[in-house]
Amino acid sequence: PAVSPFLDPGTSSSANSLGILQLKRDHLIPTVLSDASSTEYAEGNVVNTRFGSFTHNSLIDKPWGTQILASVVDTGSRGGRSKKRKREANGEGPAAEDAAGSEEPVRGIVKAATTASSGFAHLVPPTPETWTLCLPHRTQVVYTPDYSFIIQKTRLRPGDHIIEAGAGSGSFTHAVARTVFNGYSGLEAPEEDKDGQEANGTTSRKRKRRQQRHGHVYSFEYHKPRAEQLREELVSHGLDPLVTVTNRDVYADGFCVDTEDENAPNADVIFLDLPAPWLALKHLTRSPPPPAVVKSIASDPSTPTAEPTTSTSTPQAPKPFRSPLNPKTTTRLCTFSPCIEQVQKTVAAMRSYGWLDIEMFTMEHKRLEVRRERVGLAEEGLRGANPSPATVQEAVQRLRDVEDRAKVFHGLQKEKQEQVMRRAEAKKRGEKAPAAESEADGQKKKTEGLPPSKHDRLERAKKESESRALFKEGRLVCRTEPEIKTHTSYLVFAVLPVQWTAEDEEKARRKWE
Ligand code: SAM
Structure with a gap:
């Protein structure tokens, strides 16, 4: 089985893994379910919501989709008591008096809900869609109606390599990580022996190299805390083998990464959710772009200046040109911009750098209630x-x-x-x-x-x-429906064909003769 619940959530919830409590259609609470053995509480931890409290024990080992009744927590000896209150109850603080006379002051009693104030919720599996609705927002995010259209339009598929910038809150990252996943066995938990060797004899180095040839997401974010938080999330979601997060200003430093795969990212698809995508396009070519064109695009006085950055990038001597694109496939590009002025500049830059089939869409997503x-x-x-x-x-x-x-x-x-x-x-x-x-x-x-x-x-x-x-x-x-949660932006799509050299032409000619 795959390690990540986002790739294969199984049929039911389990202890120490992510579950999502759905209170209303757009109100979901992500929770890592902890059982009694991993906490000091008999019922595991408690999720408190406006529809009542739910003990983790009532959420573990439940088929996904189960309706869970809220538990009423006895406030006198609540299962989810804080460490502070526990200390106090043991005579280490001001609550000692309250607890005096109680033989078992800490372990709580949790009763099944019977009062009118308690409600219910559904336990749903973590998926990119449910995660998008409950992830910790660090930025505006791309919502499901947009990313499903982007994935379809760019023909992203299992085994592809995709570049995304900026990563922001990782909503898009989760969606595309699932799409590019091609069942690669390296995602199964390696059984390592003491020397760090996997049971089948391959080393982690080799394993990593194999991964690079399989579906992968190369994610760039120049805000350091955001990049770090996303890395942590991906590790806890078991998606880190599929995603490489790089803290970088992509306008200045482009998209090539130093990995064991010297061609990385070798991208088939690009998604740019940046304030000025046209400034990143000079790095997304197959051969070095003419400096005059780069200069004219960059020198537009109305170009927004970059946000204050905590990027680690330091000015370096120009490196020899290296294309981040897969030379063997047509590159499919999508940019996501809220203003039409941004679209105009992006389209102008796309034309200058040889992108074709440029199209723009807006998502007018409306849910119809029948x-x-x-x-x-x-x-x-x-x-x-x-x-x-x-x-x-x-x-x-x-x-x-x-x-x-x-x-x-x-x-x-x-x-x-x-x-x-x-x-x-x-x-x-x-x-x-x-x-x-x-x-x-x-x-x-x-x-x-x-x-x-x-x-x-x-x-x-x-x-x-x-x-x-x-x-x-x-x-x-x-x-x-009058209101629907989707961040409307203009989506610009374009393609860059593979480069056709005189050599290719000669080869083709010989083939036909
Ligand atoms: N697509 C993301 C999601 O679905 O969660 C949201 C992206 S957010 C709107 C834009 C991100 O781009 C911000 O986190 C910002 O820090 C990042 N960014 C802006 N300029 C950048 C640059 N030059 N290089 C890398 N990242 C940049």
Whole structure:
């Protein structure tokens, strides 16, 4: 099995690995699940959310997708008590008095949720998509609708090498690491003997070299803390064998890296999420670009200056030209820029450096909510039968009906009282009182022609729904979601064909002769 849960999460969660608690569609909490053996708490740690608290023990060994009930944590002896409180409870701090008399002051009792305040969440596996929705934001990130389109448009596939800059929060990095993964066995945990030799006799050096020939992500970020944090994340996610993170200003120093593979990065695909992608393009050519062209592109006074940098780059003597591109494949490039002015400069630079098939796209991602909706009463000729109104007009009509009925009701009440009084007076005078039956008939007469009561409507609706499937299911309608989490930017795509030399032409000619 692959080491990384992002490549193969398996079928269920396990202790000491990443699980993601999904509270709402866009509200996810990543958690490394720790069981009792790895913490001081009987229930492992606790994830506290606005929908209740979830003990890690309740999240371990659960099939992905399981709905987990929140646990109610007994506040008197809570499972997830802090070390500070534990010290205090042991008489080392001010809480000692509270804990006095308790034989077992620290180990907590965690009960299954029974109160109305506790909710539930779903346990979902770590994937680039779920990670994008809950990763620690250090920058703006590329969201799933954008990166899925980029991956498809650049035809990125398993075994490819991709350059990305800047790496930022690593959202795009995770997505492409999964795409380029081609099942390379080197990602399986090596069984090393004492001398650092893998059980099958290959050394880690050889293993590394094999990896370079398989799918790989070369990620560049000039903000040092961001680069370091991403490196740490990739190690903890088991993706580090697939990604090389370099802390570098790519405008100045380009994309070549010094690894055992002297051709690295040998890139098939490039993705630039940078403030000034056109300044990086001079390094993405197959042969040294003409200095005059580089100068004219760089000297644009409206070019934004680089952000304050913590880059380790120091000015060095110019190195001999080396292309970071795979000479054997057409390079596919995508740039991601929020402003059209950036796009204009990028496209101009792309043309100058020989890029072709330049196209621009924007992602207008909208989620469509399709559901069945109540059918209008008027349309269906069911006036008075539907238990709840489907349109504003119907709601207004319903209110009027209620008012009319109220008027009639109060009128009848009044009339009834007057009748009682009349009968009492008639009795006093020794006259015959009007018959009760004729009074009921009078009332019946008055309610005739009135709008139907709620009871009438429900009764009629029941009958209708039994006889008409349409009424039961409602009409299929489609609504667009008003707000959707995606950072809209302009995506510019281009390709750089393989270089065709006189030698290649000669070879081709000889082949055809
Ligand atoms: N694509 C990333 C993601 O999905 O998480 C977000 C990238 S963020 C918008 C842009 C990053 O580019 C920032 O982290 C910034 O530090 C980095 N950057 C800007 N100029 C750079 C340069 N000259 N060289 C390398 N990285 C640079």
